[in-house]
Amino acid sequence: MNVEDLYQEIILDHYRAKHHSGLRDAYEAEVHHVNPSCGDEVTLRLHVEDGAVADVSYEGVGCSISQASTSVMTDLVIGKSVDEGLSLHQEFLTLMQGRGQVEPDEERLEDGIAFAGVAKFPARVKCALLGWSAFKDAAVRVSADQKEEV
Amino acid sequence: MTTHAEYPAVVEPEELEGAQALLAEEPIPFDVEAIRADFPILERTTPDGRPLVYLDSANTSQKPRCVVEAIEDHYLSHNANVARAMHLLGAEATEAFESSRAVIADFVGAASSEEIIFTKNASEALNLCAHSLGASLRPGDEIVVSVMEHHSNIVPWQLLAERTGATLRWFDVTEEGRLDVEGGLASGLINERTKIVSITYVSNVLGTVNPVAQVAAAAHAHGATVVLDASQAVPQMAVDVQALGADLVAFTGHKMVGPTGIGVLWGRYDLLASLPPFLGGGEMIETVRMTGSTFAPPPHRFEAGTPPIAQAVGLAAAARYLSELGMDQVAAHEHLITAYALEGMASVPGLKILGPSTAVERGGAISFTLVNHDGEQIHPHDVSQLLDSRGIAVRGGHHCARPLHERFGVQSSTRASSYLYTKTSEIDALVDALTYVVGFFSRPPRGR
Numbered sequence: 001m002n003v004e005d006l007y008q009e010i011i012l013d014h015y016r017a018k019h020h021s022g023l024r025d026a027y028e029a030e031v032h033h034v035n036p037s038c039g040d041e042v043t044l045r046l047h048v049e050d051g052a053v054a055d056v057s058y059e060g061v062g063c064s065i066s067q068a069s070t071s072v073m074t075d076l077v078i079g080k081s082v083d084e085g086l087s088l089h090q091e092f093l094t095l096m097q098g099r100g101q102v103e104p105d106e107e108r109l110e111d112g113i114a115f116a117g118v119a120k121f122p123a124r125v126k127c128a129l130l131g132w133s134a135f136k137d138a139a140v141r142v143s144a145d146q147k148e149e150v
Numbered sequence: 151m152t153t154h155a156e157y158p159a160v161v162e163p164e165e166l167e168g169a170q171a172l173l174a175e176e177p178i179p180f181d182v183e184a185i186r187a188d189f190p191i192l193e194r195t196t197p198d199g200r201p202l203v204y205l206d207s208a209n210t211s212q213k214p215r216c217v218v219e220a221i222e223d224h225y226l227s228h229n230a231n232v233a234r235a236m237h238l239l240g241a242e243a244t245e246a247f248e249s250s251r252a253v254i255a256d257f258v259g260a261a262s263s264e265e266i267i268f269t270k271n272a273s274e275a276l277n278l279c280a281h282s283l284g285a286s287l288r289p290g291d292e293i294v295v296s297v298m299e300h301h302s303n304i305v306p307w308q309l310l311a312e313r314t315g316a317t318l319r320w321f322d323v324t325e326e327g328r329l330d331v332e333g334g335l336a337s338g339l340i341n342e343r344t345k346i347v348s349i350t351y352v353s354n355v356l357g358t359v360n361p362v363a364q365v366a367a368a369a370h371a372h373g374a375t376v377v378l379d380a381s382q383a384v385p386q387m388a389v390d391v392q393a394l395g396a397d398l399v400a401f402t403g404h405k406m407v408g409p410t411g412i413g414v415l416w417g418r419y420d421l422l423a424s425l426p427p428f429l430g431g432g433e434m435i436e437t438v439r440m441t442g443s444t445f446a447p448p449p450h451r452f453e454a455g456t457p458p459i460a461q462a463v464g465l466a467a468a469a470r471y472l473s474e475l476g477m478d479q480v481a482a483h484e485h486l487i488t489a490y491a492l493e494g495m496a497s498v499p500g501l502k503i504l505g506p507s508t509a510v511e512r513g514g515a516i517s518f519t520l521v522n523h524d525g526e527q528i529h530p531h532d533v534s535q536l537l538d539s540r541g542i543a544v545r546g547g548h549h550c551a552r553p554l555h556e557r558f559g560v561q562s563s564t565r566a567s568s569y570l571y572t573k574t575s576e577i578d579a580l581v582d583a584l585t586y587v588v589g590f591f592s593r594p595p596r597g598r
Binding site: 002003006007012037038039040041061062063064065121124127 | 536561562
């Protein structure tokens with residue numbers, strides 16, 4: 001396994017210049033996720049308007065894979081419906097758990113396809129999923145709160 | 151690009167006599183190549199044909215052939231349960247298990263083999279201390295640890311404090327990564343309320359060797375019991391448990407060329423005899439009635455259930471192996487390699503060592519952080535992944551010592567740790583690869 005498969009330029013670009021990073025004020029859910037094996041952490045806020053992801057803001061410490069993956073995730077889900085965001089989470093999860101056997105859909109995952117190589121490094125899959133798991137958690141919480149209000 | 155010019159030339163075992171400039175007046179310990187021949191795993195190569203450079207021995211050590219063969223021979227020729235089977239194999243297995251206890255007692259200088267308790271690892275040994283020793287704690291009592299402890303010497307005491315209402319306090323460390331004994335004692339950290347002091351002998355992150363006797367004397371002066379986590383010490387240096395000043399000493403088998411699945415707790419016999427059991431079950435009892443039970447004397451009181459029998463046999467083989475080499479020689483080699491590594495690593499731009507930067511009162515674990523040319527931290531996961539692509543095994547993360555990392559204001563670190571089979575050319579490979587890592591993560595963005 002070539003380490004260059006893992007460190008795609010797209011990943012390094014997102015790592016060096018993270019999209020949508022920083023915590024912003026408007027949000028309905030804030031979650032804090034930790035990867036206990038390495039201590040990587042992310043605090044993520046989700047802002048939903050009319051069933052659509054209006055903003056995802058975050059702050060965290062972590063490796064290039066976890067940071068870049070969170071950056072790519074925000075690009076993908078902001079502006080989409082929460083349901084579509086959750087569906088993208090599922091698609092990315094399937095890619096990560098595919099041990100390199102799953103062919104990613106570039107139309108859907110865009111820069112996220114650069115993480116296909118991560119699936120061949122089982123120890124790093126958790127890194128790539130940190131931000132995505134936080135997003136899913138936040139989305140589920142917002143949905144639950146909204147149901148209670150209804 | 152290499153940095154060879156910036157530190158002494160590679161020293162191979164056969165050339166060691168010429169390495170006096172680096173090694174000052176130290177005696178030359180042993181032939182590392184001959185030792186490596188005992189560890190078949192060190193001959194492995196990576197899928198792309200690079201030699202494997204194993205620098206993760208503080209995590210777990212590799213095993214010599216004799217340890218694996220001792221375990222194999224036990225299972226294939228002497229296997230039975232111990233202390234209950236009234237037959238030939240049962241007698242052989244019991245004899246093997248109990249004589250292994252005697253070997254370990256001898257290895258660490260215990261007064262008798264009854265002072266050696268086998269556990270499943272050092273964590274269990276420390277949990278045993280927290281439960282049995284901690285059973286008498288009351289609200290207001292104090293337990294003292296240090297901020298440099300492994301989680302296994304923090305969490306059991308936190309749980310004990312929660313159960314009993316006792317208070318957990320801790321020693322700080324100095325900026326250089328030494329235990330701040332002076333500061334702790336001056337602030338009354340150890341006082342008449344202190345019941346237990348539990349510290350590490352050698353830090354698994356900083357490598358620091360702690361002044362155990364000084365801390366133990368302060369603790370004993372106030373009637374406290376001293377527990378020592380010697381997991382990183384027993385593999386690296388000659389340890390005489392009776393001379394340390396501690397009352398209970400925990401260590402693990404797998405870091406001292408022994409198998410996983412076995413740890414050791416040594417305790418002064420009179421202390422052990424005064425403590426209640428930890429886990430209940432078979433083997434640890436004297437008489438069981440439905441209305442209550444009485445318990446076996448130490449060490450069996452603390453060994454509920456079928457113990458790690460084959461592991462004990464393997465651990466005894468490991469102790470014999472180390473004794474044959476001589477623990478003073480092992481320590482001398484560790485010191486040599488550590489000094490060599492500290493010097494080489496200091497030549498890597500952007501590398502900062504956590505803990506003492508000289509090989510004085512220092513073990514072989516070297517943790518560090520790395521920044522790229524722009525001064526940005528390179529995450530230890532990324533460092534260790536790139537090192538792995540060059541066949542170099544290190545550990546990245548908080549090394550089960552998150553509070554210590556927090557103390558130094560870093561989220562995590564990368565750790566290279568050597569052992570008796572480590573050669574200087576492997577340190578050279580590490581230093582080379584670290585320079586490559588810094589370059590890799592310093593490439594400018596493409597400006598998408």
